[in-house]
Amino acid sequence: MPASVSFEPLTLVDLIRYGASRFNAAGLSFGHSYDNALDEATQLVLHALHLPHDLSPVYGQGRVTTEEKDAVLALFQRRVDERIPAAYLTGEAWFAGLSFKSDARALVPRSPIAELIEAGFEPWLGGREVRRALDLCTGSGCIAIATGHYHPDWDVIGADINDAALSLAAENKERLLAGNVELRKSDLFQGLQGEVFDLIVTNPPYVTDDETDALPREYSFEPELGLRAGFDGLDLALKILRDAPQHLSEDGLLICEVGEAERALGELLPQLPLAWVEFKVGQMGIFVVERHDLVEHHDAIKRLADARA
Numbered sequence: 001m002p003a004s005v006s007f008e009p010l011t012l013v014d015l016i017r018y019g020a021s022r023f024n025a026a027g028l029s030f031g032h033s034y035d036n037a038l039d040e041a042t043q044l045v046l047h048a049l050h051l052p053h054d055l056s057p058v059y060g061q062g063r064v065t066t067e068e069k070d071a072v073l074a075l076f077q078r079r080v081d082e083r084i085p086a087a088y089l090t091g092e093a094w095f096a097g098l099s100f101k102s103d104a105r106a107l108v109p110r111s112p113i114a115e116l117i118e119a120g121f122e123p124w125l126g127g128r129e130v131r132r133a134l135d136l137c138t139g140s141g142c143i144a145i146a147t148g149h150y151h152p153d154w155d156v157i158g159a160d161i162n163d164a165a166l167s168l169a170a171e172n173k174e175r176l177l178a179g180n181v182e183l184r185k186s187d188l189f190q191g192l193q194g195e196v197f198d199l200i201v202t203n204p205p206y207v208t209d210d211e212t213d214a215l216p217r218e219y220s221f222e223p224e225l226g227l228r229a230g231f232d233g234l235d236l237a238l239k240i241l242r243d244a245p246q247h248l249s250e251d252g253l254l255i256c257e258v259g260e261a262e263r264a265l266g267e268l269l270p271q272l273p274l275a276w277v278e279f280k281v282g283q284m285g286i287f288v289v290e291r292h293d294l295v296e297h298h299d300a301i302k303r304l305a306d307a308r309a
C-alpha cells in the first residue's frame, strides 16, 4: 500500500468515454461478447481497476489515481494496436450469468444459446425428462458448464476435438465447481460410441471459407478450428444432423447453432422441419429439431453429409 496516492481529475466515466471514442475512431470490431465500444471500454476499465463487472453506476463519478489511469490506458492501447478481443485481455467472459476464464485456447463465449440455457430450454423441452445432455463442440466448456449449473440433477458431457480447448474447459469446470459435467475428447460423435442423450446442444464451427478469410483481425486470435466450416459453413452441422439420431433417446432433441448458414441449410433440406428460435433480438441461426424428424429425413441428410470431407 503506498503512503500516499495522487488522484487525477478524471473519473471512471471519463475513462470509459475516452476509451469508447478511441475504439470507434480506430474502427475496432465488436463481435466478441460485447457489441459496442462503450461496453468494451467499461469492461476494460472495471478489469484494470479490480472492480466488479456489475459495479453500481454511483461509483462512475469516482476519481482515479495516476497509477489506475496508466493501467487503463495501457489496456486501451493494446486493444487498439493489437486488436486482441477484450475478453482475452481481461481473461474473463460472462456467459449465462457465469464468469468463465477466456483465452486463445477457445473461442470467446458469446452464443445466444446462453439465453436458452437460462430459460431452462423451455418451451422447447416441453416437459421432457432430461437425465443426460451433451454439449458437442464445447470449446471453453461454457454451454456444458452453464447447462450443468442450471440443472444440477442432469449429467452433462462436453466434447471437443481440440486438446487446448479441453484444457481451458477443465479449468472452467474447476472454477465453476461443475461436478455434474464431464469432458471428453471426441471428433464429433466418434468418441461417444454407444452413448445416448436426451438433449444434444451444439455450437459447431459454421463460418464459410470466404467469410473466415475476410474476418476482422480480432478473430485471428481465436482458433480457426472453431470457426471454419467449408464453402457454405455446413460441413460439421450436416454430419451432426446425420449422426445425432444414434445418440438421442426416443423423443430426444437436438439444438444446433448455424448462424448465417441458416439460409444455406434451409435450401439444402427444405423438407426437414427445423424450428428456428426467436430471441429477444430476433432470429440468431439456432434451430431445434426432434429425433424422429431426423430419422424420417435421414437418407437425404446422409447423402449431403457423406459428400463433405
Ligand SMILES: C[S@@+](CC[C@H](N)C(=O)[O-])C[C@H]1O[C@@H](n2cnc3c(N)ncnc32)[C@H](O)[C@@H]1O
Pocket: 106, 107, 108, 109, 110, 111, 136, 137, 138, 139, 140, 141, 142, 143, 159, 160, 161, 162, 165, 186, 187, 188, 203, 204, 205, 206, 225, 226, 227, 236
Ligand atoms: C464455435 S466453437 C464453440 C465453442 C463453445 N461451444 C462456445 O459456444 O463458445 C466450435 C468448437 O468446435 C470444436 N470442433 C471443431 N471441429 C470439431 C470436431 N470435428 N469435433 C469436435 N469438436 C470440434 C472447436 O475446437 C471449437 O472449440
